[in-house]
Amino acid sequence: MSLSSDDVAKIAHLARLDMPSDKAEALGRELSSILDLVAQMDAVDTSGVTPMAHPLEVVQRLRDDAVTEQDNRDRYQAGGPAVENGLYLVPKVIE
Amino acid sequence: MQWETVIGLEIHTQLATKSKIFSGSSTAFGAEPNTQAALIDLGMPGVLPVLNRDAVRMAVRFGKAIDARVAERSVFARKNYFYPDLPKGYQISQYELPVVGEGSVEIVLDDGDVKTIGVTRAHLEEDAGKSLHEDFHGMTGIDLNRAGTPLLEIVSEPDMRSAKEAVAYAKKIHQIVTYIGICDGNMQEGSFRVDANVSIRPKGQAEFGTRAELKNINSFRFLEKAINFEIERQIEVIEDGGKVVQETRLYDAAKDETRSMRTKEEANDYRYFPDPDLLPLEIDEAFIADVMATMPELPDARLARFQSDYGLSTYDADVLTASRPLADYFEAVAEIGGDAKLAANWVMGELAAALNRDGIDIDASPVDAEAFGQLVARIHDNTISGKIGKEVFAAMWAGEGSADAVIAAKGLKQITDTGAIEALVDAVLAANPVQVENYRNADPAKQPKMIGFFVGQIMKQSQGKANPQQVNELLRKKLS
Numbered sequence: 001m002s003l004s005s006d007d008v009a010k011i012a013h014l015a016r017l018d019m020p021s022d023k024a025e026a027l028g029r030e031l032s033s034i035l036d037l038v039a040q041m042d043a044v045d046t047s048g049v050t051p052m053a054h055p056l057e058v059v060q061r062l063r064d065d066a067v068t069e070q071d072n073r074d075r076y077q078a079g080g081p082a083v084e085n086g087l088y089l090v091p092k093v094i095e
Numbered sequence: 096m097q098w099e100t101v102i103g104l105e106i107h108t109q110l111a112t113k114s115k116i117f118s119g120s121s122t123a124f125g126a127e128p129n130t131q132a133a134l135i136d137l138g139m140p141g142v143l144p145v146l147n148r149d150a151v152r153m154a155v156r157f158g159k160a161i162d163a164r165v166a167e168r169s170v171f172a173r174k175n176y177f178y179p180d181l182p183k184g185y186q187i188s189q190y191e192l193p194v195v196g197e198g199s200v201e202i203v204l205d206d207g208d209v210k211t212i213g214v215t216r217a218h219l220e221e222d223a224g225k226s227l228h229e230d231f232h233g234m235t236g237i238d239l240n241r242a243g244t245p246l247l248e249i250v251s252e253p254d255m256r257s258a259k260e261a262v263a264y265a266k267k268i269h270q271i272v273t274y275i276g277i278c279d280g281n282m283q284e285g286s287f288r289v290d291a292n293v294s295i296r297p298k299g300q301a302e303f304g305t306r307a308e309l310k311n312i313n314s315f316r317f318l319e320k321a322i323n324f325e326i327e328r329q330i331e332v333i334e335d336g337g338k339v340v341q342e343t344r345l346y347d348a349a350k351d352e353t354r355s356m357r358t359k360e361e362a363n364d365y366r367y368f369p370d371p372d373l374l375p376l377e378i379d380e381a382f383i384a385d386v387m388a389t390m391p392e393l394p395d396a397r398l399a400r401f402q403s404d405y406g407l408s409t410y411d412a413d414v415l416t417a418s419r420p421l422a423d424y425f426e427a428v429a430e431i432g433g434d435a436k437l438a439a440n441w442v443m444g445e446l447a448a449a450l451n452r453d454g455i456d457i458d459a460s461p462v463d464a465e466a467f468g469q470l471v472a473r474i475h476d477n478t479i480s481g482k483i484g485k486e487v488f489a490a491m492w493a494g495e496g497s498a499d500a501v502i503a504a505k506g507l508k509q510i511t512d513t514g515a516i517e518a519l520v521d522a523v524l525a526a527n528p529v530q531v532e533n534y535r536n537a538d539p540a541k542q543p544k545m546i547g548f549f550v551g552q553i554m555k556q557s558q559g560k561a562n563p564q565q566v567n568e569l570l571r572k573k574l575s
Contacts, residue, residue, distance in 0.1 A: 014175075014364060014366070053192075053375045054371065054373075054375060059374050059375055059376065059377040060146050060373060060375060060376045061145070061374075062146050062147070062148035062151060063145045063146065063147060064149075065114050065147050065148060065149035066114055067114045067119055067120070067121045068114070069120040069121070069131075069133040071130040071131070073127075073130050073132070077129065082234065084231055086127055086128035086130070086238075087129065087236035087237055087238055088129070088236070089231050089234040089235070089236055090234060091234060092228070092233055092235050093179055093226065093235050094226075094228050
């Protein structure tokens with residue numbers, strides 16, 4: 001399995017990682033070697049094995065439907081870079 | 096070229112829990128921004144989601160209501176994408192193993208035919224926050240109160256062939272989720288959101304055409320308009336030699352058109368995988384039995400029962416079962432009033448008109464079912480006529496008390512004493528000798544119409560209180 005520089009750039013973008021373009025080839029090789037390992041595992045016959053959703057053999061516990069949280073907006077927003085009228089401000093996302 | 100439309104709907108219903116699906120934050124609508132967004136909703140590191148039991152119960156309830164298989168084991172997955180109103184960078188949803196599997200609902204078409212629409216699946220997931228794109232110095236404002244609100248996403252099969260069918264299906268789902276009490280159904284507040292996948296294909300072709308996904312539809316009327324606009328647009332694109340592009344389009348109600356949604360987002364690549372923060376959800380027979388123990392009668396069953404038990408027409412039964420509060424109201428009125436058909440007429444007539452006129456929901460009616468039932472009972476037992484009933488109802492609506500109180504206060508009790516009515520009849524006949532003469536000489540076929548004059552006079556004399564049946568009987572006897 002060999003990833004192209006474009007594949008690497010796409011993966012970096014999906015993860016919102018800023019990747020210098022001169023690193024694409026080296027990173028592509030490293031990622032490819034991980035995928036080679038996956039390919040080896042893929043070769044194992046797993047028909048008849050139920051896909052695992054979680055490594056622990058336990059099931060989800062449920063909580064009662066009750067409001068237990070207080071309003072801590074001021075404390076949470078104290079760490080935000082930009083806040084106005086109780087809203088978090090972020091760079092504009094729609095054109 | 097003859098075109099066929101293919102429509103599938105994805106309906107997001109906000110579940111009517113008090114707290115969020117994975118946190119103890121309130122889900123109440125309309126709070127100050129970010130006052131109902133706790134650490135879990137903010138996607139802070141080091142916190143773990145814990146699933147809300149009632150959200151699961153509601154999903155099961157829906158599954159059972161549409162005859163679907165409820166999964167013994169379902170799995171939560173992460174749907175990864177970046178958007179500022181999704182703080183974790185992924186939405187917790189269900190992918191390969193949803194909680195509700197295949198089911199179906201029936202819709203009634205315009206010509207009265209019944210069509211079955213398949214429901215592919217329904218899965219639990221969390222809602223995102225809200226982005227406010229108004230100008231905050233060139234920035235976007237984020238309110239995360241809605242983030243983490245439980246949603247049940249109901250996905251249909253592409254079984255609908257017109258905008259009307261899509262609306263009928265959406266209304267049916269709306270009726271079911273509000274009947275079983277899992278969603279308040281408020282479309283304006285976004286509790287019930289409908290996205291439509293629309294494509295066209297030449298009639299007779301088996302493969303589907305390329306679809307567009309329509310969003311931002313907040314009423315049934317707009318759903319119909321948006322789909323119809325989109326059908327025309329796609330036909331035009333293809334007949335002009337172009338190709339329909341798979342994309343998301345926003346409906347603009349003001350301009351009645353759909354527009355391609357251009358955002359800085361890339362084409363979708365969600366990279367779903369099981370969420371390691373959550374364990375598989377197992378639902379056993381006991382859990383389902385417990386949910387079923389509180390399952391109310393479903394609308395279709397109630398419709399059938401209203402026809403068989405109360406002898407109502409399909410139309411009346413359909414109107415009266417449209418919503419659960421209305422059906423409950425009617426049943427209470429029929430019980431107290433002692434006459435189901437009379438109760439149906441009055442609920443659909445006077446009451447519906449008054450509610451409509453004043454823009455009030457039946458839940459908030461100033462005349463409750465018990466009071467209204469007593470009014471119907473007074474009409475049924477002939478204490479008052481239907482005409483006086485309207486006057487009594489108007490007074491009750493204005494807050495002047497119960498039916499009996501209004502009847503007593505205004506002296507509206509019907510005159511049923513034969514002697515008293517006879518005196519009224521005699522007086523009117525004596526005062527109108529010419530009309531009496533004319534009546535007696537008239538063609539018998541015209542007489543039934545002419546008798547109306549005397550009835551009118553007598554009712555006027557009695558201020559509407561004389562029993563109309565008795566008046567008619569006596570008149571016919573005396574004029575023959």
